[in-house]
Amino acid sequence: MVGTESVTGQGGCVRQAVLTGRLEGDKIWPAELLRQYEMLLQQDIQKLLPASSRVDVACPVCPSEPTTFEYEKLGFSYRICEGCGSCFVSPRPDHLRLGQFYERSEAIRFFHGTLVHEAAQTREDEVLRPRLEWVQRMTDGCLRPPLRWIDVETKYPSLFARVTRWGAVSRVYSVFPLLGADSVRLGGAPCEIVEPGGPGGPPTSAADVVTAFEVIERAFDPKKILDQIHGWLRPGGLLFLTGTSGSGFEVRLLRQLSRHVLPPTHLNLLSLAAFERILDRAGFEVLELSTPGRLDVDMVARAMEEEPTLALPPILEDLVATSNPAVRMGLQELLQEARLSSHIRIVARRT
């Protein structure tokens, strides 16, 4: 589709990472727990996010471009932007309702408690530790300590304790912690907590690092959050984003059948081009744009077994369902290299 392909992917971007090695989807997303999570989510949506409370929005990146209905999931409509190819929810709960949802949702607590706990070791080995190493490596190369660090919508309070142990970080802020201030305090590491609507906030143009893991996809207004982040960072400071890519193999093939792309936690499935545009407009220069996901092929293969309505071109079915593990791994790595895996990570410098 016109407008979806990454411009920086055509050779302008400085770096791109690919992660190799086998990862089983079940170890990160235990299937049975994922089903329970989805059930709880449906209940929470009915209770906390009724259809009557939702507002129509335009594409978060191309507000003047036409959009078309794509699919429905858990009572939410996903639309495709004809300008950038992003998929997004509209109508969507307003900002206030979303805040209340995250405060009160049983599903969210289940996810970050039971589900994450069940997969704790794998998440530690495959998500947290590599993520931290990635941030540390990039900051080592680009920034001089001591560093001031902001984590937006904190989901991993244990991050702060590790970051503090580096010795390079002098001040840490947890801004709008997803599970509330107490969850961050329980993490034990010293940090300043900024709650939505609360007093104070990080000083402007002073942070060296902002981490925003899985933030853009759930934001009511991605542009607004990026503008805020831009305001917190000093010129030359680095933004680390992770999330779901709307250009990804699994996301595009499975659409509403994807088991872990769920509203309202996934309101914005931005395409690669959309990520670049929105960052550029917010005053960022992209230093790394990677899609190092390792589960697309696994997820699509599983969906082929479980979803009788899923119809893929036969050649894709053959490739995905092959019994040859080297081919499957090769396909996943090819997707990463083509920046077409569904997990995205970006490093951007505040200009």
Added chain:
Amino acid sequence: MGQLRNRLIADHPDLELKAVCDISADRLVTSPGVKATTDYQALLDCELDAVFVCTPNAVTADIVTRALARGLHVFCEKPPGRCLEDIQRIREAEQNTPRLKLKFGFNHRYHDSVREALRIIRGGQLGAPMWIRGVYGKSGGREFEKGWRSRQELAGGGILLDQGIHMLDLFRMFMGDFEEVKSFVERQFWTGDVEDSAFALLRTSRGQVAALHSSSTHWKHCFLLEVSCTKGYLILQGLLTGSRSYGRETLVMGHRQFEDESFALGHPREEVIYFDRELCWQREVEDFAHSLLLDQPIQDGNSWDALQVMRLIDLIYGDDAGWLERRASQARGVA
């Protein structure tokens, strides 16, 4: 190389090209306000602050020492002459002109993959380096034997001096200086009087070992540098060059892990980083300009780096007595 440096100088806001010299008048690119000459002495007589020396090895030491004596800062392409004695002579001249800057073009230090690898190693994420293995090879090419680089008298050595020198410089960056050297030096395919292959083992006083294979008989261009550390490893493969013939510049990072043998596909978890923007040449010139403008010492590619790497090359040639003998015989004209 001269043309490349010319472009970089033109692009730098604080450098202005005032004169160019080439022994071949046909190759001189003239521009308004820029003196063009085939006589390097005439160039050195111009009102200049610095000179870029991009010449065959045989004349490098002469030109660099004269430029320093004229009070000019010098950027000199590698190698720093034909032999160890050349760089020693250059250093003597440098010591007589302590306020001047002298930098050598060990530009591989400025590649993104190398910089990242060095940051990782210095950061200790992967532990201490234990061994390093470098393969750097090219195929030579159709006119290879006719060029000055294939003549001992003009070049001072073959592929080791021409290209392997970069790998040795990188070895030093990652491990420091080496105390012991063992080598085989050969001419296995190309005619002429320089080597087309060099194999060397080097060891530091701390027991770290480096292995080098440098050749002009690599029919597929190859740049491969592997560093094994106590907690993991790095693999630098490919190098971003104008011709793209060395492949995509890649850094692979892996942690020490014991692979699940039930799924032993030789495919451990690694992070592969691709670097797609060529900035090494620009960075190198910026570094030189920065040192000049702020009167800061040259950190990368200074004359000490040049001396140490030439010392290693001297040891590598010297350790293979058979090679020295063959080279001497050829020089005497004995078949």
